[in-house]
Amino acid sequence: MWFVQQLLLAFLFFFFLGRYLKMRWKARRLPPGPSPFPLIGNLWTMRFNMHPETFSKISKHFGNIYTVWLGETPLIVLHGYKAVKNAIVSHSEEMSGRPASNFMTDIANGRGIVVSNGHSWKQQRRFGLMTLRNLGLGKRGVESRIQEEAQSLVENLAAQNGKSIDASDLIIHSVANVISAVVFGHRFSIDDPTFQKLVAINQNLIDSLGSKWGNLYDAFPWLMKRLPGPHQNTFKNREFMYDFVRSEIRIHQENEPPEEPDDIIYHYLAQIAKTRDDPGSTFDIANLLQVVVDLFTAGTETTATTLQWAILLMLAHPDIQEKIHKELDEVLLDSSAITYEDRKRLPYTNAVIHEIQRFGNIASVGTLRRNIKDIILDGYPIEKDTNILPNLDSVLHDPQYWETPYKFNPKHFLDKNGNFKSNEAFIPFSAGHRICLGEQLARFELVIFFITLMRKFSFQLPEGVTEVNTKHVTKVTLQPPPYKVCIIQR
Structure with missing residues (x-):
């Protein structure tokens, strides 16, 4: 028995030693980084989460390009604007891939726009860009739909009569109705239980991507596919979303399409019919399902979370809220609906909207890329099919480009004369070939929703509350902590 135990210990020792040496051999040409443990890599050091603060601490020791290990898979992390720009802009085409297998990729079955690769990704993305652009035109264009939802949100908030509330659900449902109109062609009642x-x-799906289980899946996809756990519920939730979208597709197929398609599904069904005889076409129902889910998921989360940050930051900075009200009262003299173009007449308010995006930074560290060709980054040869993380949080807090990177400061976007100024390190939607598909839609929404709300309301702390917590909650996005607000009509 003693001999068997010793033999087992010796086997385990040499097994782990062998795995460790294999990782060290693989790391010899990679950028430096914290020493990994056998099998788990740096997951223990990272506390099984991809927190911006953790990456920032590692960069202080290893510089602006370094390697961490998710299990036995190396991940090259790029820190700061120069390192990120050099990768995703200067090597835009080479950096356009997604990991072959991780949690996000497997949830989407490698389809759609966000996680697909190669020819399929190029076709789906080109379709998405063209269709969103087309849907922005005409009387029933995207801007008018945003204006309607913004007005609906105003009415729902006004009905609360200034009492202390958590406004997050009302905001999320309003924003979800914008993207619903874009992809499904209609909005839903916020009381609709299926929509809720x-x-x-x-x-839940978004939260699961940033969970410890999600990060374990990224490190050990071959194992986690087979293990029970909360991550398996995500695949069940995906099926509910697929069933919902299938139902909407059937309704579109049963109805006569309009002369000019007015939503994503009608456009996509027309594209399927148009390319049916093309052997190189990737347009099919499976991709349509995922394209719709991609657009709904990203289109809801980004704007809704940013607007929640906006209200929280107005509570934390009543002086800034007062300046916005003053500018709006001086410039917007009539009662017409807010348009995207109005931002040009409102330099201070526009600067605040940009600073909300920078400070709130919902993208957190961003999404993994994969280089589809061999490249050289900062002198390091990076072999094809290496996972790379352009850390967006480090860009939006880069002290070389932001005067007070960890403080909310609209002056980051104002010149000495009070005019709006841009900043090259402002890339909340990423950059390069994988820049967020819905960037323009999100910009329209933020301007119209935020200015409409600020024009109608004053945001105040509930009675007895004297301090505002603006420390983010890290999930797959950086979310504001839960809070309550009194929304007073002006």
Whole structure:
């Protein structure tokens, strides 16, 4: 028995030693980084999460390009604007891949726009860009739909009569209705239980991506596919979303399409019919399902979370809120609906909107890339199919480009004369070939929703509350902590 135990210990020792040496051999040409443990890599050091603060601490020791290990898979992390720009802009085409297998990729079955690769990704993305652009035109264009939802949100908030509330659900449902109109062609009642479940499941899916289980899946996809755990519920939730979208597709197929398609599904069904005889076409129902889910998921989360940050930051900075009200009262003299162009007449308010995006930084560290060709980054040869993380948080807090990177400061976007000024390190939607598909839609929404709300309301702390917590909660996005607000009509 003693001999068997010793033999087993010796086997385990040499097994782990062998795995460790294999990782060290693989790391010999990679950028430096913290020493990994056998099998788990740096997951223990990272506390099984990809927190911006953790990456920032590592960069202080290893510089602006370094390697961490997710299990036995190396991940090259790029820190700061120069390192990120050199990769995703200067090597835009080479950096356009997604990991072949991780949690996000497997949830989407490698389809759609966000996680697909190669020819399929190029076709789906080109379709998405063209269709969103087309849907922005005409009387029933995207801007008018945003204006309607912004007004609906105003009415729902005004009905609360200034009492202390958590406004997050009302905001999320309003924003979800914008993207619903874009992809499904219609909005939903916020009291619709099926719509409420769709929104809740969408939020759960997003939260799961940034969970410890999600990070374990990224490190050990071959194992986690087979193990029970909360991550398996995400695949069940995905099926609910697929069933919901299938139902919407059937309704579109049963109805006569309009002369000019007015939503994503009609456009996509027309594209399927148009390319049916093309052997190189990737347009099919499976991709349509995922394209719709991609757009709904990203289109709801980004704007809704940013607007929640906006209200929280107005509570924390009543002086800034007062300056916005003053500018709006002086410039917007009539009662017409807010348009995207109005931002040009409102330099201070525009600067605040940009600073909300920078400070709130919902993208957190961003999404993994994969280089589809061999490249050289900062002198290091990076072999094809290496996972790379352009850390967006480090860009939006880079002290070389932001005067007070960890303080909310609209002056980051104002010149000495009070005019709006841009900043090259402002890339909340990423950059390069994988820049967020819905960037323009999100910009329209933020301007119209935020200015409409600020024009109608004053945001105040509930009675007895004297301090505002603006420390983010890290999930797959950086979310504001839960809070309550009194929304007073002006």
